[in-house]
Amino acid sequence: MVNKRIDEATGTETVGHEWDGIEELDTPMPRWWLWTFYATIAWSLVYVVLYPAWPMVEKATDGVLGWSSRGQLAEEMSVADLAQAGVRERLSRIPIERLPDDSALMAQAVAGGAAAFKVNCVQCHGSGAAGSQTLGYPNLNDDAWLWGGDLRAIEYTLVHGIRQAGHDATRTSLMPPFAGVFTPQQMDALVDHVLSLSGKAESGPVGAQIYADNCALCHGPQGGGNRELGAPRLNDAIWLRGGSREAIARQVIDPKLGMMPGWGERLDPVTIKMLAAYVHSLGGGEDFLEVAENPAIQVDETP
Secondary structure, three states: OOOOOEOOOOOOEEEEEEEOOEEEEOOOOOHHHHHHHHHHHHHHHHHHHHOOOOEOOOOEOOOOOOOOHHHHHHHHHHHHHHHHHHHHHHHHHOOHHHHHHOHHHHHHHHHHHHHHHHHHOHHHHOOOOOOEOOOOEOOOOOOOOOOOOOHHHHHHHHHHOEOOOOOOOOEOOOOOOOOOOOOHHHHHHHHHHHHHOOOOOOOOHHHHHHHHHHOHHHHOOOOOOEOOOOEOOOOOOOOOOOOOHHHHHHHHHOOOOOOEOOOOOOOOHHHHHHHHHHHHHOOOOOOHHHHHHOOOOOOOOOO
């Protein structure tokens, strides 16, 4: 260009651009930078030959090495599946009540159950399995169990569900509505008695008599519940629908009965066994032998 010249101060040729007296020097790149740049070009040419690089209509070019990230993932998944196959085979053979005898297998079952729980159960019970009083989803971390908290009972509940329509073996319980049965004063007395079972209020003879006549048959004289009927305990201050006076009264007047789908036709038996192990491990699980030896705790023996 006509405007190019040699800068006197630096001895470098200018590029010919000038702006308000300021000129741009055509300083050459450092030699090491140029060789690095040329090396990256050479490496890119080698890469497009060896690995998938050019996008096509349905896939990329294969590359002479035949490697792909999808293929690597498939190999890793295959190795993982082989490792799990042995565990799943052992889990399929061991009776669930004997699972705690093998601590290593129990730990693997709990880990697998935790993964299955995140996929199938968190939508209702929450990521921490704390449930929801507002929606009536039970907390799985406590020791309040309607039908039993040992491994076999939990497995049965998972397989057959609760009030699963069209399934004869599902868990089922019923509480009749008492709307219009009691006067407001009688309802207050009954709520006082229910709260008194867990030390939350003082009960009088009227509430005690109403409870004895209408509630004790299912919930027990002292509010201990009945697992054969699915009647919850009332003396542990653990409430599925809320423990306020208003919540208790609402449940007496118009009971809300929950539903859980049976997973026996959705998940394989080993996955259900792992889920049972995980739920049992959350903190409220019961030992089957201990429960069987304690007559105060009723256990559902349905196979």
